[in-house]
Structure formats: structure tokens, C-alpha cells
Amino acid sequence: MTTSPERRYTDRLEEFADRRPFLVDLALIAALMGSATLGASLTLPNADPPGDDGSAVLLLGASCLALFLHRTHPRVTVVVNAVCATVVIAQGYLLTPLLLAPVMASLYWLATRTERETVRRYGFATMAALTVAAAVSDSMDHLSLLLRTIGPFFWLLLPLAAGTMTRLRRAYLEATQARAEHAERTREEEARLRVTEERMRIARELHDVVAHHLALANAQAGTAEHLALANPRQTQQILHDLTGTTSSALRELKATLGLLRQTDDEGAPLEPAPGLARMPELVSSCASAGITVTVATEGEPQPLSPGVDLTAFRIVQEALTNVTKHAATQAAHVRFVYDGPRLLITVTDEGPPTAAAPEPVKGFGVMGMRERAHSIGGELRAGPRPEGGFEVSTALPLQPSVSGDEAG
Numbered sequence: 001m002t003t004s005p006e007r008r009y010t011d012r013l014e015e016f017a018d019r020r021p022f023l024v025d026l027a028l029i030a031a032l033m034g035s036a037t038l039g040a041s042l043t044l045p046n047a048d049p050p051g052d053d054g055s056a057v058l059l060l061g062a063s064c065l066a067l068f069l070h071r072t073h074p075r076v077t078v079v080v081n082a083v084c085a086t087v088v089i090a091q092g093y094l095l096t097p098l099l100l101a102p103v104m105a106s107l108y109w110l111a112t113r114t115e116r117e118t119v120r121r122y123g124f125a126t127m128a129a130l131t132v133a134a135a136v137s138d139s140m141d142h143l144s145l146l147l148r149t150i151g152p153f154f155w156l157l158l159p160l161a162a163g164t165m166t167r168l169r170r171a172y173l174e175a176t177q178a179r180a181e182h183a184e185r186t187r188e189e190e191a192r193l194r195v196t197e198e199r200m201r202i203a204r205e206l207h208d209v210v211a212h213h214l215a216l217a218n219a220q221a222g223t224a225e226h227l228a229l230a231n232p233r234q235t236q237q238i239l240h241d242l243t244g245t246t247s248s249a250l251r252e253l254k255a256t257l258g259l260l261r262q263t264d265d266e267g268a269p270l271e272p273a274p275g276l277a278r279m280p281e282l283v284s285s286c287a288s289a290g291i292t293v294t295v296a297t298e299g300e301p302q303p304l305s306p307g308v309d310l311t312a313f314r315i316v317q318e319a320l321t322n323v324t325k326h327a328a329t330q331a332a333h334v335r336f337v338y339d340g341p342r343l344l345i346t347v348t349d350e351g352p353p354t355a356a357a358p359e360p361v362k363g364f365g366v367m368g369m370r371e372r373a374h375s376i377g378g379e380l381r382a383g384p385r386p387e388g389g390f391e392v393s394t395a396l397p398l399q400p401s402v403s404g405d406e407a408g
Helices: 005-019 021-040 055-069 074-090 101-113 116-136 145-227 232-261 276-288 306-326 364-375
Strands: 292-298 331-339 342-349 379-384 390-397
Touching: 005 021, 021 055, 021 101, 055 074, 055 101, 074 101, 074 116, 101 116, 101 145, 116 145, 145 232, 145 364, 232 276, 276 292, 276 306, 276 331, 306 331, 306 342, 306 364, 306 390, 364 379, 364 390
Parallel strands: 292 331
Antiparallel strands: 331 342, 342 390, 379 390
16 A cells, blocks of 8 residues: 655655644744744734734734643633634724734634634634624724624634544544454464363364274283283284274374374365264274263254264264273173254263263263353253263254364
8 A cells, every 4th residue: 555745745744743842833833933923913904003012023922922831721722812813803904814813823723732622612602702892893894794704704613624524633633553463362362262162172073083992902901911821812802903093093093193293285185074974984993992871863864064063973983982992891882862953962871870980971971072062053961860871862964053063
């Protein structure tokens, strides 16, 4: 965006005025004093000046000195200038814009620094006083009353309009800057929120991948150690399954980390996100860890969006991982119910009532499952069952109701 030379010079002048306000006021007031003195010496052709006693110069000098108060006392400045200008005009001096320069400057500064009601009250009072003084002055007896009064009226109206426009422009620029700062803060807050949400999503994904496979590997290793002498053939099979578990863990971990390292311009294919199609593999891995999982489906299976499919699989995976780590049982049940626009999932184990330890409820696993369900518009409950064991139940929409689809 380019800036015009006039705009650059105006900005530089405003910056200098902010740094050296007294010097700027001194230069302006000196110029106004010269204009007023010159205006007091002007007369109509073949007319004598009102007098040479110098009282007009003294009054104009007092009005110019009062201009130094325009930053702190703009109302006092206007009143002093209005009184001095009224007296000078009443003495018969020719009414010109040069003579009115100090009072016009005071009206301009009043309009830039005070509210609209104050500008209206003091401005109209000043205009009325000077207009009456111009009407009764004998410096322009040869002119009609309209011509003698219309000039001062519009001369004094000009600085009021200019000052009001300047005040409105400043207010607009301040409001624009405030909106820009608010928008910047909002963008920063949104960026922090997105980073936080992404960190939580990554933490859930890594937790599900690592915790599930490590829990299975630990259970498989313990079972193999227990059966090493009594049943070498079964031990060999468990160790074979353990190799598959660790390989699967490495593949999923590599895929997750590869997704984090991938940039937008990289088009390398990634391993598809897991879904309910991998339930047989999940059931098999639990069986090798000593947990028998039965799966039941009610209703007509419906297609799921990638995000819902991933969420459903991760919730079942985490629930079975908790059974492997915490439940004193060797059986778990998974039930899928397709109920209209929802998929109901229930994962239960057959542990005794005393085995329903509270650790899964307080740990990151249940918290991550609940966050996953909420991210797509679902809900989740987890807790011990009255008849014994632990139950995780969730209701997920077949299509996510929010934009938080975690298909990636």
C-alpha cells in the first residue's frame, strides 16, 4: 500500500507536534498574532483607522497569549478570544478574517478537544456575540445588515466544522487501531487455542497407540513367562504374537510421527487411520494377552465417516486396554448397536465388584475417550457396574456434528 507525499508530510508534522508541542504552539500563535495585527491596520478605501491608541493591539495580544492554554483550558481560551474580538470590532475596526484569526483558531481547537455539546454551546455563543458586534459596528456603515453579518457567521463556522471533522477523524483512527489490536489479540488467542487443541489431539493419539500396545506386550510377556516351562508350544505362539504387537506399535507410532513431521507440500502416502474394520486384529491381540473378547452387533451396520470410525475404534481399543491393565478377569464383551443416526458402543468386563478400581476413571485413558467422543458430538460414560466389573458406554453420531473430525 502506497502513501501519498501529502499524507507522509502530515504524519511527520503530527509526530513533530507530539514531540515538541510548545514549539509548534509558539510558531502558530506568533503567526496568528501577526495576522491579527495586520488585520487591525486594514481599513476601507478613503477611511481613517478608528484610532492609534494601541488598545486593539493589546487586546489582540492578550487573546493570542490565551491561546497557549488551548490544550488544557480550551473553553477559557474561546471565552477570552471572543471577548477581545468583540471589543475590537465594537471599536470600529474593519472586520476581516485576519482580525478574526485568533478567535477562529480557538474555535478550531475547542472543536477538536471537547464534546459536541460543548462545541455547540460555546461556538454558537461566540458566533452570536461577534455577529452582533459586526451589526452595530460603524466600520462598514455603507453595507447592508445582511452583508455585515453573513461574513463573520461563515468565517467562524468554518473552524468549527474543520475542528469537528478533525475530531471525528481522530476518533475513527483510534477506533480502527483498537479494532486492529483486538483482532490481533483474537488471532493470537485463536492460534494458542488451536495449538492447545492440536497438542491434546496428538497426546490422545500417542497415548492410545503406545498405551494399548505396551499393555498388550506386557500381558503377553507375563503370560509367556508363566507358561515357559509348562507349555513351550503355547509360549512360542505368545512370543510370536508379541513380535506382531511390537511391530504394530512401531508402525502406528511411525505413522503418527510421520504425520506430525509432514509439511503441506509433501505428498507421501500415509497409512490409513484405523477403524472398526480392524476389530478382528484387536480381538486377536487381546486373546494373545489372555483376554477373551466377544463382539456382538445389533441393527443394520451403517457407513461411518472417517472421524467417527477412528473415534469408535480408539474408544474400544482404550477400553480393552484398561481391561488388560486393571480388570481381574479374562473376559470382555463389546456390543455395537446401530440405533438410527447413532452408534451405541458398550465395553464391559466380568470382574468382581471389588475389582472395579477407580484408577481407569481418573487416568488419562478415560479422559481421552471422553474428549474423543465430545469432539465429534458424542457422549461417553465410564464406571464400575453394580453387578461387578467395569463398563464404558458411548453414543456417537454416524456423521460428526461438529468440525472436529479427527480423521487424520
